[in-house]
Amino acid sequence: FFNFCSARNLQKCIVTSAPPLVYYIPDFITEEEESYLLEQVYKSPKTKWTQLSGRRLQNWGGLPHPKGMVAEKIPEWLQTYCEKISSLGAFSGKTANHVLVNEYKSGEGIMPHEDGPLYHPTVTTISLGSHTLLDFYNTIGSDSQEEQQPQTEENRFLFSLLVKPRSLLILQEDMYKTLLHGIRPCEEDGLTEKVVNLAQAGGVKGETLTRGTRVSLTIRHVPKVIKNKLILGRK
């Protein structure tokens, strides 16, 4: 993969039909790595899971907080990928120190949201087990010429990215800072011209993809870290 992810090949992975800046890297990991990672995810203690409406998650590395994250050691099986992705330059020379593992059953999703200011403004995602469509939206109030229009989710929807299993997706700049992203809770995805990376992701217009269970590894860098819990109470 280091071979594949040369600076030149990375340039080719930019999704030019999306706002700046999206990299979509197909087959970033092998099927063996995918199986191994899924095995590790499902081997984690039951208590590591938090059930939310429409997904469940594991948080690794600590809880991001405005005052700083109390850093926790990331297990080796995730640390490897934190380092690999960081070595591509995704976090301006810093190493990722936070991983969110999300599991979506078919028909589950995540509401449109921003990842916010606690992270270096880059999110990198490895997908395991199934594809999904990641949908992008304008933020409320940003659609100035159409102020008459009610700002429904449908009206704010802009485009989607197809993310296949084993791919790496990197979102930076406007794609991180000014747009919302979410995953519709559905069991099937029709591939239309609204999917802006169809060719890069090996999708065919008109095709319908059936969702299975998808596990995503959302790998980020939290700049503000507190080494020792005791510091928390101090000025």
Ligand SMILES: O=C(O)CCC(=O)C(=O)O
């Ligand atoms: O599962 C994904 O790819 C998206 C997850 C996400 O947006 C998040 O955890 O903030």
Ligand SMILES: [Fe+2]
């Ligand atoms: Fe997110």
